[in-house]
Amino acid sequence: MADNIKCRISAFRNDYRIAPGLYAVGSPDRNSDILVSANYKLSFDELRRELTGLDLWVLVLDTKGINVWCAAGKGTFGTEELLKRMTGTRLDKIVDHKRIIIPQLGAPGVSAHKIRQTTGFRVYYGPVYARDIRAYISDGYKATRQMRRIDFTLMDRLVLTPMEIVPAMKKYPLYAAIVLLIFGIQPSGIIFRDAFYGGLPFLVFGLVSVAAGAFLTPLLLPFIPFRAFAVKGWLTGMAAVLPLLGMIDRSDALLNSAVLLFFPFMSSYIALQFTGSTTFTGMTGVKKELKIAVPAYIGIAAVSLILVIASKVSHWGII
């Protein structure tokens, strides 16, 4: 469990793998089924847990410690690697049948007809979730429509949020340094007191925007209106920042405009990153969002900076 958590927050997330090869679950014989899996330890452990009490073979591919689906997208869980492992383990000498069960989410990387042409083995695409494997096998390798569909539940989204928050927070110290510098610069030099009191609300707005984009938007995804992630993130960011606007001087229109302009878009940018983790977004759609969003982000960051500087300069004029 502790490993599971550490892995989720990326401590050793990139090196959480098991050795590829053929594994025996229970006491398999020459008629036992063969399941194919990735060498990401989280996936393998879950699979093994679901197989308790069954006797079968598990052929583990070298996917560089990446889960089946992502590896299939990259091709490491793919036809070539599968053929290599099937030959390397002499699979045809170990069993008397010609059935091999591949998780359905491995399908983007595998061409079933090529496996059959080359090895004679027929690929059976198993269910999306390991929890359905038992039913799939006992029903004669039949998956229901439900077993073939991938979900994206609240829990699925929740466990992904640390990997959204951690990368965003890695950039936070740089952001904080820039904020303190901007607010610290005064005609008389860099004043730490001004840096702190002027910058503090902005440090809070930054944190709130990270929370809105990296945590709230993924979590509340289906409940936030509009389909574009950039828009969802903007709405969440606006809803989160607006109640805190009282932290800055109400009479400073320039600074208020900068806050309302910049932070919802910061949340929007962070929320857009979550497209890489969902189970339903495609590349063409993300490209379409980026085409509009990226120039907007650059423009808005520039305008916000100008507004903040204008606000400062107007204060100096008054003082």
Next chain:
Amino acid sequence: MKYLKNVTSIKINPDRCTGCGVCLEVCPHDVLRVGNGKASIIDRDSCMECGACVSNCAFAALSVDKGVGCAAALINSMITGGEPTCGCSSSDSGCC
């Protein structure tokens, strides 16, 4: 949950399709159906362009622009001009 309307690039060439139904089996979003001996797209907006149907069609009847639907990877490739990857797939370590 569905992503943007009318953007996915999935296409079927009915002349090549034999209606074997393998594409239905591998699709994680129930995008396709077979009727009158041909597969057709019944829920275009649910397609996430994973490419499972394409790589498993023995008759090359399907096509899709498959790739990482990941903003960070695409922004990186916009900056560097390279192929979009998750940033670390070239080395032995991985992320997604």
